[in-house]
Amino acid sequence: MSIRDLAAETDTGLTTVRRRLQSLLASRASLRCDLARPLSGWPMSAVYFASVPGQYLDETSRVLADVREVRSCSITAGPNNLMIDVWLRTLADVHAFEAHLSRRLPRLHIQDRSVVLRTVKHMGRLLDQDGHCVGVVPLGHSRVDGTATPMWS
Structure with a gap:
């Protein structure tokens, strides 16, 4: 989305959006771009449930961050303390x-x-059989009373 569209969507001034975006990009934040996986040359997806002794979690996650096939790695609680997508x-x-x-x-x-043969939803987007977006499912969170609200309103 353009900076102008981002400013309009967030009801924020263009200069403020530009300054905040520059600050974000200068930080350690990293941006990623998703595309239809069949077009990427990487159409298959798998999730590995793994374990490593606790003292090696940081070292292991640093190595995994440099493996090009790894899309995400989560440190979890329990016997499988790593989930690698x-x-x-x-x-x-x-x-x-x-x-x-x-x-x-x-x-x-x-x-x-776990091998994922077909992804039907990714990052809040409904996908067709070719991996193209055909709809959106807004991300939400629960209120104290248990009802869901959109994360962005």
Whole structure:
């Protein structure tokens, strides 16, 4: 979205939006762009449920951040303290990628994996069979009374 559109959408002055955006970009924030995965050359998705001893979580997550297939890595509580979401080129890459991780991170133990054959919603967008946006599901959060409200209103 353009800065002008962002200013209109947020009911904020153009100069303020430009200044805030420049400040954000100068910080350690990183931006990402999503596109229809079939067009990206990475149509397959898999989620790995893994564990690593607690003292190696930071080191492991730093290494995973530099692996191009990794889209996100979450540190969680429980026996599987890492959840790693990856994009792959083919179904055969599921095990090849797992082997690659095992060689690169010998302390990482993959306990389970889930292959995503078709994504129907991503980042609040409904997707067709080709991965193109065909609708939007607004993200929301719950109020104290239990009713949902849009995150952006």
